[in-house]
Amino acid sequence: MTAESQKNERYNAREAEPRWQKAWDAAGIYATKNEDPRPKYYVLEMFPYPSGRIHMGHVRNYTMGDVVARYQRAMGNNVLHPMGWDAFGMPAENAAIERKVHPKGWTYDNIAAMKKQLQSMGLSLDWAREIATCDPSYYKHQQRMFLDFLKAGLVAREYRKVNWDPVDQTVLANEQVIDGRGWRSGALVEQRDLYQWVFKISDYAEELLAAIDTLERWPDKVKLMQKNWIGRSEGLLIRFMLDARTTPGGETELEIFTTRPDTLFGAKFMAISPDHPLATTAAAKNPKLKDFIDECHRMGTSQADIDTAEKMGFDTGIRAAHPFDPSWQLPVYVANFILMDYGTGAIFGCPAHDQRDLDFVNKYGLGNTPVVCPPDVDPKSFVITDTAYDGDGKMINSRFLDGMTIDAAKEEVAKRLEAEKRGNRAVGQRQVNYRLRDWGISRQRYWGCPIPVIHCDKCGVVPVPVKDLPVVLPDDVTFDKPGNPLDRHPTWKNVKCPSCGGDARRETDTMDTFVDSSWYFARFTDPWNENAPTDPKMANAWMPVDQYIGGIEHAILHLLYSRFFTRAMKKTGHIGMDEPFAGLFTQGMVVHETYKKKDGTWAMPAEVKIEGAEGARKATLIATGEPVEIGSIEKMSKSKRNTIDPDDIMESYGADVARWFMLSDSPPERDVIWSEEGVQGASRFVQRLWRIVGEIADVKAPDARPAQFSDAALTVRKAAHRALANVSEDIGRLRFNRCVAHIYECANALNEAIASTDTAPAPDLAFALREAGDILVRLFHPMMPHLAEECWAVLGHRTMVATQDWPKLEPELLVENTITLPVQINGKKRADVTVGRGAGNAEIEAAVLALDAVNKALDGKRPKKVIVVPQRIVNVVV
RNA sequence: GCGGACGUGGCGGAAUGGUAGACGCAAGGGACUUAAAAUCCCUUGGGAGUAAUCCCGUCCGGGUUCGAGUCCCGGCGUCCGCACCA
Numbered sequence: 001m002t003a004e005s006q007k008n009e010r011y012n013a014r015e016a017e018p019r020w021q022k023a024w025d026a027a028g029i030y031a032t033k034n035e036d037p038r039p040k041y042y043v044l045e046m047f048p049y050p051s052g053r054i055h056m057g058h059v060r061n062y063t064m065g066d067v068v069a070r071y072q073r074a075m076g077n078n079v080l081h082p083m084g085w086d087a088f089g090m091p092a093e094n095a096a097i098e099r100k101v102h103p104k105g106w107t108y109d110n111i112a113a114m115k116k117q118l119q120s121m122g123l124s125l126d127w128a129r130e131i132a133t134c135d136p137s138y139y140k141h142q143q144r145m146f147l148d149f150l151k152a153g154l155v156a157r158e159y160r161k162v163n164w165d166p167v168d169q170t171v172l173a174n175e176q177v178i179d180g181r182g183w184r185s186g187a188l189v190e191q192r193d194l195y196q197w198v199f200k201i202s203d204y205a206e207e208l209l210a211a212i213d214t215l216e217r218w219p220d221k222v223k224l225m226q227k228n229w230i231g232r233s234e235g236l237l238i239r240f241m242l243d244a245r246t247t248p249g250g251e252t253e254l255e256i257f258t259t260r261p262d263t264l265f266g267a268k269f270m271a272i273s274p275d276h277p278l279a280t281t282a283a284a285k286n287p288k289l290k291d292f293i294d295e296c297h298r299m300g301t302s303q304a305d306i307d308t309a310e311k312m313g314f315d316t317g318i319r320a321a322h323p324f325d326p327s328w329q330l331p332v333y334v335a336n337f338i339l340m341d342y343g344t345g346a347i348f349g350c351p352a353h354d355q356r357d358l359d360f361v362n363k364y365g366l367g368n369t370p371v372v373c374p375p376d377v378d379p380k381s382f383v384i385t386d387t388a389y390d391g392d393g394k395m396i397n398s399r400f401l402d403g404m405t406i407d408a409a410k411e412e413v414a415k416r417l418e419a420e421k422r423g424n425r426a427v428g429q430r431q432v433n434y435r436l437r438d439w440g441i442s443r444q445r446y447w448g449c450p451i452p453v454i455h456c457d458k459c460g461v462v463p464v465p466v467k468d469l470p471v472v473l474p475d476d477v478t479f480d481k482p483g484n485p486l487d488r489h490p491t492w493k494n495v496k497c498p499s500c501g502g503d504a505r506r507e508t509d510t511m512d513t514f515v516d517s518s519w520y521f522a523r524f525t526d527p528w529n530e531n532a533p534t535d536p537k538m539a540n541a542w543m544p545v546d547q548y549i550g551g552i553e554h555a556i557l558h559l560l561y562s563r564f565f566t567r568a569m570k571k572t573g574h575i576g577m578d579e580p581f582a583g584l585f586t587q588g589m590v591v592h593e594t595y596k597k598k599d600g601t602w603a604m605p606a607e608v609k610i611e612g613a614e615g616a617r618k619a620t621l622i623a624t625g626e627p628v629e630i631g632s633i634e635k636m637s638k639s640k641r642n643t644i645d646p647d648d649i650m651e652s653y654g655a656d657v658a659r660w661f662m663l664s665d666s667p668p669e670r671d672v673i674w675s676e677e678g679v680q681g682a683s684r685f686v687q688r689l690w691r692i693v694g695e696i697a698d699v700k701a702p703d704a705r706p707a708q709f710s711d712a713a714l715t716v717r718k719a720a721h722r723a724l725a726n727v728s729e730d731i732g733r734l735r736f737n738r739c740v741a742h743i744y745e746c747a748n749a750l751n752e753a754i755a756s757t758d759t760a761p762a763p764d765l766a767f768a769l770r771e772a773g774d775i776l777v778r779l780f781h782p783m784m785p786h787l788a789e790e791c792w793a794v795l796g797h798r799t800m801v802a803t804q805d806w807p808k809l810e811p812e813l814l815v816e817n818t819i820t821l822p823v824q825i826n827g828k829k830r831a832d833v834t835v836g837r838g839a840g841n842a843e844i845e846a847a848v849l850a851l852d853a854v855n856k857a858l859d860g861k862r863p864k865k866v867i868v869v870p871q872r873i874v875n876v877v878v
Numbered sequence: 879g880c881g882g883a884c885g886u887g888g889c890g891g892a893a894u895g896g897u898a899g900a901c902g903c904a905a906g907g908g909a910c911u912u913a914a915a916a917u918c919c920c921u922u923g924g925g926a927g928u929a930a931u932c933c934c935g936u937c938c939g940g941g942u943u944c945g946a947g948u949c950c951c952g953g954c955g956u957c958c959g960c961a962c963c964a
Contacts, residue, residue, distance in 0.1 A: 741901035
């Protein structure tokens with residue numbers, strides 16, 4: 001064999017991959033029909049933001065989804081596997097500002113570039129269903145649903161406190177405020193009251209919480225995070241009487257929320273939020289209080305500010321009466337640690353059993369009285385100084401509650417205050433509170449879905465009539481000034497009122513982009529529908545998504561919003577179910593080591609040469625030879641420059657190698673370390689499979705199945721079917737790293753069988769090898785589809801492996817005629833025993849007791865006990 | 879502070895309470911080659927021994943069990959989520 005022909009025998013991914021992609025496309029095998037008698041299977045990966053280029057995280061995510069799609073297709077299902085673009089958002093506007101390009105052009109250019117990249121990965125996607133959320137044909141239906149939700153009472157317009165960036169002139173999300181400053185402008189963020197459109201997600205708090213337990217194929221971690229986010233807590237609303245002589249406007253009552261009514265006799269003060277109406281009216285008459293409230297507002301909202309903030313209060317002079325003792329007066333403070341938007345924005349303070357309250361009284365000298373005494377502590381000597389006690393115990397210093405458990409005391413207080421009426425209302429009322437807030441969707445941005453309402457001075461807020469949808473974003477906008485270009489677009493903004501025909505203005509806020517991604521999965525079921533967001537018949541047939549795959553970073557917002565949105569769509573007749581995602585899988589990140597140059601800047605992996613063995617690895621810059629420090633392994637990011645360009649990998653190794661490595665090294669839920677060695681290992685395996693399959697193809701096998709198989713042939717058949725059983729089990733559970741290991745084992749076994757045959761194999765072995773080769777190729781097809789097609793052709797098939805059924809398992813090949821059991825003596829392995837398949841426990845025990853190692857250990861004595869675990873192990877207790 | 883997850887060779891990781899380290903990477907040795915690359919074969923948790931074999935070993939300390947990486951209790955460490963939520 002010449003060197004040239006040897007070279008030609010290497011698998012050439014660069015040539016083969018585009019060829020098969022074209023062939024699949026021409027055959028239309030990934031286009032899914034809605035009418036199909038087979039069972040449906042909907043697999044979806046979180047759609048990307050079109051930033052311009054795909055990154056390794058996308059490669060990992062979409063590879064996993066593609067494995068599931070191809071496997072489910074082979075299992076005989078009608079598979080829906082679509083792709084689209086989460087195309088609205090700030091980066092497009094930033095590009096417009098920085099590079100003087102239009103957000104629309106920028107976005108569609110990016111989509112085109114990224115689509116090409118995704119296609120080069122060989123993903124089995126139905127591109128005919130492609131959608132982009134920035135397209136009027138998509139957001140038209142979103143506007144329609146906004147109007148439906150409005151009619152159904154699921155949308156409200158609220159006057160809300162928001163983070164306002166005075167330079168960028170927009171509302172910022174809490175995550176965009178860093179140390180009290182806007183993340184882009186660096187300007188001091190102001191608290192501002194603005195009208196905001198909100199979705200009433202809190203109406204569904206209880207339902208969203210309760211239904212979490214029905215999500216069987218969701219990770220526990222995500223379910224727990226959503227539970228905590230919804231944050232249910234049971235407590236008591238209590239109306240405290242105020243001394244009207246002390247209140248600014250003659251107010252007689254203050255309503256508070258507490259989860260600890262049992263500690264009512266430990267109360268030392270009341271506190272209200274700086275934003276509480278009572279604080280506002282009191283401040284109007286008291287300039288010093290106004291100064292204090294202003295100072296509270298200046299305080300940052302960032303985490304660091306909150307962590308270091310001191311508890312501060314201002315005594316308003318208002319006095320409240322204890323609900324169980326009118327003569328017991330409590331001072332009412334305005335305090336900086338009381339949030340207006342939780343509970344009623346007011347509390348009673350029990351310093352002995354709440355750390356914040358204790359810090360507060362210690363500063364203002366109000367003292368504390370313990371009312372819960374820990375078990376085994378003498379109540380007389382129980383004193384609280386710097387640390388509040390929030391554990392279990394018995395009630396003390398609490399009059400009629402003394403001696404009760406905390407739970408009993410809570411119940412007693414609730415019962416008494418519910419029974420006590422003031423006016424026609426009870427003094428106390430049990431209430432469930434949630435941490436979950438309504439979802440504010442107003443954004444003062446251009447590149448988003450316009451909110452379809454019109455403001456009329458006469459008629460107020462008027463919905464845009466459905467026939468006038470979509471409200472299309474105008475193209476002729478400029479970004480030379482800060483703020484929302486829609487606000488200064490005269491012909492778009494100024495319109496006639498649909499109700500009275502008078503002069504009116506369009507709403508210029510656009511929707512949060514999380515709205516766009518809260519229903520795209522339903523749109524994929526019928527993306528051609530011009531008349532409605534969905535055809536409920538098709539949506540109900542395809543939904544819920546059987547397997548959704550994406551990053552853990554969406555554990556709360558996107559996934560919770562989608563759960564809410566699906567319920568809202570159900571209420572408005574667009575879909576017939578509550579839960580959008582039956583199965584959820586959150587994949588880990590792609591990480592890479594970092595390289596730090598002498599000057600403190602980072603070098604990219606492509607710029608660095610690595611030498612030396614593990615433990616003594618050295619890195620130098622290829623260009624200059626300058627040594628660089630090998631740093632920690634971190635998430636691939638632009639700032640650390642430790643990114644690998646998927647295009648480079650596909651160019652030099654091919655898509656299949658990238659796909660295989662992504663699946664092979666780590667369990668899919670954990671981070672995977674991208675390494676050059678790992679990719680090379682994957683690349684070697686591709687060539688190895690190609691060689692093994694080539695050698696199998698060279699074997700001359702009979703067409704007819706032999707009546708008998710020799711031991712060598714049986715070994716081959718067993719290896720193939722064991723791999724088939726194992727891969728089938730693991731692929732269904734998304735344990736791709738184990739699938740990879742099973743395929744390696746199978747390939748190794750076939751390689752060994754070929755290597756140990758010097759002459760042409762006997763007909764039965766040849767038949768077994770061909771059969772095993774067919775199985776092997778179909779097993780790795782979901783992971784490496786191009787190589788699999790090429791191998792399938794080499795094995796003489798005229799069909800595409802992508803359209804083949806999953807191999808049929810012959811279960812009898814998994815059963816051995818004899819089994820070898822480990823033999824333990826006192827729990828330590830000392831020998832093996834081989835018995836027949838059907839051997840009973842008595843027979844096994846006799847065989848074990850005849851072993852030399854056992855007799856030596858027994859030394860003539862009788863064993864105390866012999867434990868035989870069928871199919872597993874034998875333990876002899878001496 | 880509250881909640882959760884995790885801790886196994888040089889590395890990524892396998893292991894329904896039942897032979898710890900599957901499979902891969904790295905490393906070492908060998909074959910082929912004038913040589914290198916590529917490929918193929920062998921070895922590889924630590925220790926003792928020519929060998930059969932034996933001892934130790936899954937973060938640390940206890941416990942349950944015939945048997946614990948796995949279950950329980952107490953530490954230590956790492957990572958993640960939430961957080962002035964009354």
